[in-house]
Amino acid sequence: MILVPVTYKGGVYRHNEIIDLIEDLGGYIVQKHMIAQEVVLQCFVPKEDVELIRAIGKPLAGEVTDSPLVGTEIAIVSMSLEIHHLPHPSCDIAEYVRRLGAKSNMVGMARGVGKRIAGINDEERDVINEHDIAVYLMGNFEHCIEKKMPILLRGIEVPVVVCGGPDKEVLERIVEPKVDGYVGNMGRFMHRTKESEELSRLDEVIEEVTRVLAKKREAIAKDPLSVAPARLMDVIKEKVPAILEVTSPTPLTVQMAGLRVKLPYDTFAGVLKKTEIEDGIMIGDIADIEPSRMRDYIILRVRPFSETNTVI
Amino acid sequence: MQAIEYFEVECPEARGGDNYRQIANDVLLDHNMLRVVHKIHVYIDPKVPIFVAVGILKKVTTVIKVGDIANVNPQEGKFTLAISDETYLAPMLKVFWDKFGKDHVDQPDRFTVILSGISIEARELEEMVITDPSAVLYKDLVYSLRCICPEGFRVRSENYGAEKFSFVASEDLLTDASLALVKEKFALMGETP
Numbered sequence: 001m002i003l004v005p006v007t008y009k010g011g012v013y014r015h016n017e018i019i020d021l022i023e024d025l026g027g028y029i030v031q032k033h034m035i036a037q038e039v040v041l042q043c044f045v046p047k048e049d050v051e052l053i054r055a056i057g058k059p060l061a062g063e064v065t066d067s068p069l070v071g072t073e074i075a076i077v078s079m080s081l082e083i084h085h086l087p088h089p090s091c092d093i094a095e096y097v098r099r100l101g102a103k104s105n106m107v108g109m110a111r112g113v114g115k116r117i118a119g120i121n122d123e124e125r126d127v128i129n130e131h132d133i134a135v136y137l138m139g140n141f142e143h144c145i146e147k148k149m150p151i152l153l154r155g156i157e158v159p160v161v162v163c164g165g166p167d168k169e170v171l172e173r174i175v176e177p178k179v180d181g182y183v184g185n186m187g188r189f190m191h192r193t194k195e196s197e198e199l200s201r202l203d204e205v206i207e208e209v210t211r212v213l214a215k216k217r218e219a220i221a222k223d224p225l226s227v228a229p230a231r232l233m234d235v236i237k238e239k240v241p242a243i244l245e246v247t248s249p250t251p252l253t254v255q256m257a258g259l260r261v262k263l264p265y266d267t268f269a270g271v272l273k274k275t276e277i278e279d280g281i282m283i284g285d286i287a288d289i290e291p292s293r294m295r296d297y298i299i300l301r302v303r304p305f306s307e308t309n310t311v312i
Numbered sequence: 313m314q315a316i317e318y319f320e321v322e323c324p325e326a327r328g329g330d331n332y333r334q335i336a337n338d339v340l341l342d343h344n345m346l347r348v349v350h351k352i353h354v355y356i357d358p359k360v361p362i363f364v365a366v367g368i369l370k371k372v373t374t375v376i377k378v379g380d381i382a383n384v385n386p387q388e389g390k391f392t393l394a395i396s397d398e399t400y401l402a403p404m405l406k407v408f409w410d411k412f413g414k415d416h417v418d419q420p421d422r423f424t425v426i427l428s429g430i431s432i433e434a435r436e437l438e439e440m441v442i443t444d445p446s447a448v449l450y451k452d453l454v455y456s457l458r459c460i461c462p463e464g465f466r467v468r469s470e471n472y473g474a475e476k477f478s479f480v481a482s483e484d485l486l487t488d489a490s491l492a493l494v495k496e497k498f499a500l501m502g503e504t505p
Contacts (some may be wrong), residue, residue, distance in 0.1 A: 084463040114464020114483050115361055139462065140331040141358040165331050187331055190338040190459070 001026060003044040003228065005070030007101055008053065010062030015039040018057055025049045028230035030071055030254050031103075042070045042101045044230050068210045070101030071230060071254045075131035075158075079118075079139070081108030085188065090137055092193045093163070096202045097135075097209065103253050105131065105294075109152075118148040125155040126293040132256045133159045133212060135205065136179075140165030140187035146174040153177060159212045163187070163205060180215070181208035213256070220257055223304040226286035227277060227312045229259045232300065235283070236261065239275050242268065258287070261298040265291040269298055278312050286310055316340075318351035318368075318501050325358065332356055336460045343456040348372055348449060353497045354460065362490050363461045365479040366497045366505070369453075372446040376400050379438030382425070390428035391437060398422070403443045411440075453477060478505060 003026075008018060012034065018041065022029060027045035045053060054064045074097050078090040086108075094104040107127055111119045128134045134156060138145045145164050153160065160179040164171050165187025172182050183205050193202055233252045236243055236259075243251050246262050253260040261272065269291070273284030283289070283300070286308045292299040305311050321336055323329030336354055340346055352367035378384065381400050382393040395401055408417045408427065418426045427437075450472050457470075457479040465481035469491065478494045480486055498505045 080463055082463055083459055113462070114466070115358065116483050117464055117466075141325055141328040141356075141462075143325065143358045144361075144462075166327055187328075188335065189331065190335050190342070 002047045003027065003230070004047045004050065005030075005067050005101060006043060006045055006050060006053075007065050007067040007070065008039075008041040008043065008057060008062055009065070010039055010057055010060050012037050012039050014060050015041075015062075018053065018060070018062060021053060021056060025052070028228075028234055030101075030230060030233070031250060042067060044071060044228075067101035068213070069097060069206075071256065072102045072132045072213055073130075073253050073255045073260065074102045074104045074209065075107045075128045075134040076104050077107045077109065077112075077128060077134050077136045077152075079109055079112035079137065081106075082113075084113075085137065088189055088192060089163075089186065093135060093137065093202065093205055096206065100206060100210075102209075103250055107134075112152065115144045115147050118151055120152050120154060122155075123293055129155075129157050130260070130292060130294065130299055131158055132216065133161065133180075133209060135209065136160060136162045138162060138164035138187065142166040142170055142174055145171070146176075149175045150177065153179070159216055161205070161208050161212055180212040183208050216256060220304075223306050224311060225257055225302045225304055226308045226310050227302055229254045229257065229300075229302060231312070232259050232277070232283065232287070232302065235275065235277050236272065240268070240271060258302055259300040260292060260294070261300060262295075263298060264296045265298045266296070272298065272300070281310060281312060286312070315346040316349055316352060318353065320353045320500070322353070322355045322497075322500075323357065328356070328358065332460070339456050339459045343452060343459070345453065345456050348453070351501050351503070353501050355493065355497055356462070358462075360490070361462075361465065361483050362493065363465050363479075363481045364490075364493045364497055365457050365460065365477075366494055366501070367477055368501070368503060369449075369475050369477060371475075372449060375444045376442045377438065378404060378440045378442060381442070384434050384438050386434040390426055391430070391432075391434065393425040393427070395423045395425065400442050407440065407442055454479070476503070476505065 031042040033040040161181035163183040163186035168184035321333040355364040
């Protein structure tokens with residue numbers, strides 16, 4: 001069964017029927033938003049059943065759209081959290097990727113600014129590495145980007161998309177070491193992105209992120225995960241009731257090859273390890289349970305089939 | 313940027329220069345600096361690295377009076393002020409509290425202030441000075457220039473006179489050569505520092 005990421009948008013009225021339908025079909029709800037009279041469900045559903053959900057949702061004013069970024073956690077790396085970089089363009093991009101279903105986190109670097117003085121510390125590096133992809137938002141000068149990128153990419157293991165003021169071709173030439181994606185004409189600016197030309201550049205960022213993530217998905221598919229992170233999410237929701245008490249908007253954040261559990265590591269790592277998924281297989285058997293560098297959260301990294309010889 | 317007579321951004325990197333022109337434009341506009349800046353020349357060279365902004369200011373002599381931001385309606389035993397511009401509401405209340413005391417100043421809603429039991433002519437009230445914007449002009453101007461300047465340029469030299477200002481920033485120590493740029497850039501505008 002191939003699961004595809006989609007977003008369902010519809011009225012509150014009878015939306016539980018859609019939730020039941022998705023769950024009955026073997027899909028997973030990754031996130032549910034209730035905004036006034038509207039419900040937005042970001043979910044994974046079986047590919048062959050998308051049309052069925054669309055048909056059943058239609059009388060309820062429901063709309064099903066493809067959301068390639070559902071089930072991904074993206075780090076938007078801003079060179080600082082000062083007025084120079086926030087809220088534009090960092091928040092614009094973070095908000096834009098969220099619209100397509102991604103969970104975006106802003107990583108503001110302590111010393112990302114400048115040319116000679118720019119640097120990355122171990123905490124920043126580890127936090128970025130906990131994500132599926134990092135989007136680096138650079139400035140307008142190619143000279144600076146060229147000088148500081150080798151430092152800022154030190155130790156980064158996740159795919160990276162670099163956005164900067166110079167053209168895409170220039171970025172491809174100057175950024176060392178080479179990264180997975182480039183978006184030009186997207187440097188520092190101090191106004192809201194509202195003109196069509198600027199919005200099309202945000203679309204370019206999405207395109208590039210989607211392309212890079214598709215490549216990552218392909219790589220994962222060659223050695224499939226022992227369990228789908230969305231399924232693991234359902235299991236934890238069912239068997240670790242403490243997660244229901246967490247007030248964070250996404251107590252369980254689904255990633256492409258893992259899950260961020262927003263429970264304290266010291267108290268719950270052991271509990272999660274011994275939580276049974278199916279047929280006596282515990283979470284600890286097929287996933288690494290590590291402390292996250294983000295607060296005291298837990299990060300679960302699902303091991304591939306080649307390591308566990310198990311697929312659930 | 314029609315309000316500014318001279319506005320130039322000079323940079324060895326053409327694309328970077330264009331983007332910085334946009335940034336300078338946005339920041340000056342957002343911080344309401346167009347009313348005070350007459351001429352401005354910005355020079356950035358990321359290779360050195362150096363950021364220089366020099367300019368000429370317009371004379372700002374107007375003070376803000378009660379009549380500028382509120383309609384004063386004299387009524388029996390009290391004045392009702394209908395606020396038309398909230399920007400200076402807080403300093404206005406402070407002036408009223410100091411002069412009349414808090415017991416005589418009431419603000420029933422966001423846009424209404426009532427002064428009761430005070431002995432003052434309506435004309436006199438309208439002419440009462442709330443604030444002098446030029447007093448904080450330097451702070452606002454330097455803040456705007458800091459926003460325009462690349463954030464990593466943390467070694468700064470800021471100069472401000474009655475009419476002229478200069479702002480030099482870099483990542484490294486500022487040398488005589490970098491400070492000499494100020495004179496050079498003033499000359500491009502046909503001015504002397």
